[in-house]
Amino acid sequence: MPAKLQIPPPTLLQLFMAFARIGLTSFGGGLSGWLLREFVETRQWIGREEFLNGLAVAQALPGINVTNMSIWIGYRLHGTIGSVIGVLGILLPATTLIILLGILFGTLTDVGPVQVALVGAAAAAVGLPMHLGVTMVLHLRRQVLPVAIMVISFLAVVWLHVPLLWVVIGLGSVSVTLEWVRLRRGKP
Amino acid sequence: MKDVLWDLAAVFGPLSFGTIGGGSSAIADIHYQVVEVHSWLDETQFVEAFAVSRLAPGPGSLFVALLGWEIAGLPGALVATLALFLPTALMMYGVAAIWSRYRGATFLNAMELGLRPIAAGLILAAVFVLLQSLNGGWAARGLAFVSAAVLMRTRINPILLILSGAGLFLIYDTVLA
Numbered sequence: 001m002p003a004k005l006q007i008p009p010p011t012l013l014q015l016f017m018a019f020a021r022i023g024l025t026s027f028g029g030g031l032s033g034w035l036l037r038e039f040v041e042t043r044q045w046i047g048r049e050e051f052l053n054g055l056a057v058a059q060a061l062p063g064i065n066v067t068n069m070s071i072w073i074g075y076r077l078h079g080t081i082g083s084v085i086g087v088l089g090i091l092l093p094a095t096t097l098i099i100l101l102g103i104l105f106g107t108l109t110d111v112g113p114v115q116v117a118l119v120g121a122a123a124a125a126v127g128l129p130m131h132l133g134v135t136m137v138l139h140l141r142r143q144v145l146p147v148a149i150m151v152i153s154f155l156a157v158v159w160l161h162v163p164l165l166w167v168v169i170g171l172g173s174v175s176v177t178l179e180w181v182r183l184r185r186g187k188p
Numbered sequence: 189m190k191d192v193l194w195d196l197a198a199v200f201g202p203l204s205f206g207t208i209g210g211g212s213s214a215i216a217d218i219h220y221q222v223v224e225v226h227s228w229l230d231e232t233q234f235v236e237a238f239a240v241s242r243l244a245p246g247p248g249s250l251f252v253a254l255l256g257w258e259i260a261g262l263p264g265a266l267v268a269t270l271a272l273f274l275p276t277a278l279m280m281y282g283v284a285a286i287w288s289r290y291r292g293a294t295f296l297n298a299m300e301l302g303l304r305p306i307a308a309g310l311i312l313a314a315v316f317v318l319l320q321s322l323n324g325g326w327a328a329r330g331l332a333f334v335s336a337a338v339l340m341r342t343r344i345n346p347i348l349l350i351l352s353g354a355g356l357f358l359i360y361d362t363v364l365a
Binding site: 023024025026031053054056057058059060061062063064065066067068071072075076080083087090091093094095097098099101102103105106109113116117118119120121122123124125126127128129130131132133134135136137139140145146147149150151152153154156157158161163164165167168169171172175176177178179180182183184 | 220238249257265296310317357
């Protein structure tokens with residue numbers, strides 16, 4: 001077994017810069033993959049096991065996965081202040097950039113071709129959640145219960161306009177309880 | 189102005205807990221609140237902001253920063269972003285702090301599995317709403333389906349795909365004009 005390398009923990013500035021870099025360079029989602037590469041593989045600031053534990057929690061809890069992960073990693077490395085720096089690093093620079101982009105496109109929308117291009121861009125962009133949606137449906141367990149819960153949550157939001165919070169709390173508690181019972185019985 | 193900021197916080201704060209499996213799950217409800225209930229933006233502004241947010245790097249949920257900006261300038265952007273991110277961030281912080289006690293707990297697995305079908309339903313709702321918001325008729329909707337198919341089959345960079353969509357529509361528009 002190779003000797004474990006002792007990597008010194010990053011300073012707060014290094015931590016901020018690492019998160020900022022990911023926030024500014026990762027396009028098209030999948031940021032958690034970038035975090036794995038940067039923090040576990042390249043810099044080796046945190047172990048793979050610890051990272052994956054965090055990812056499971058980040059995905060299970062509500063909240064944006066990547067922000068949840070930045071809190072997790074930040075906390076592991078520098079406690080409370082680390083988690084604050086992590087979130088700020090991932091959000092602050094990227095927020096500034098997106099607003100600048102918005103202003104840029106906002107001043108250009110009166111130009112005919114820009115508007116046409118934006119419609120095309122928007123149409124292609126809708127493909128992203130569509131792809132995600134199809135992937136999620138395909139990975140759902142082929143049983144009545146998960147499918148029914150999916151259909152009900154779709155209809156509740158689109159048709160009945162039930163506030164999202166109530167969908168997640170109401171339907172979520174039913175669904176999570178049923179899964180818990182299933183796991184307790186040791187079903188796969 | 190103060191009222192708008194308060195409304196923004198009241199709309200986006202509760203939505204924070206609806207962002208399961210990523211921010212896209214909240215889009216249908218965000219659309220309903222921003223376009224239909226409060227009439228802060230129209231369909232076109234909404235879907236264009238969505239397009240810009242997918243072109244920008246970083247978490248896709250910064251979409252709400254852009255919406256906040258268009259609704260109430262810089263304070264709007266700050267309030268909308270904080271409202272959407274802060275509540276769940278605090279929750280995650282709490283779990284990170286007490287994690288060692290609950291390592292590998294069944295209820296975490298149950299939570300992940302149980303929330304999955306809801307997240308799927310919510311993403312489909314987002315797609316449904318976005319397809320309705322697209323102007324550009326069936327050509328635009330068709331392009332959305334093609335784009336999804338390309339994403340399923342290839343490992344294309346999404347930015348390239350979105351830029352191609354823009355290019356295709358420019359060509360389509362020039363040829364028809």
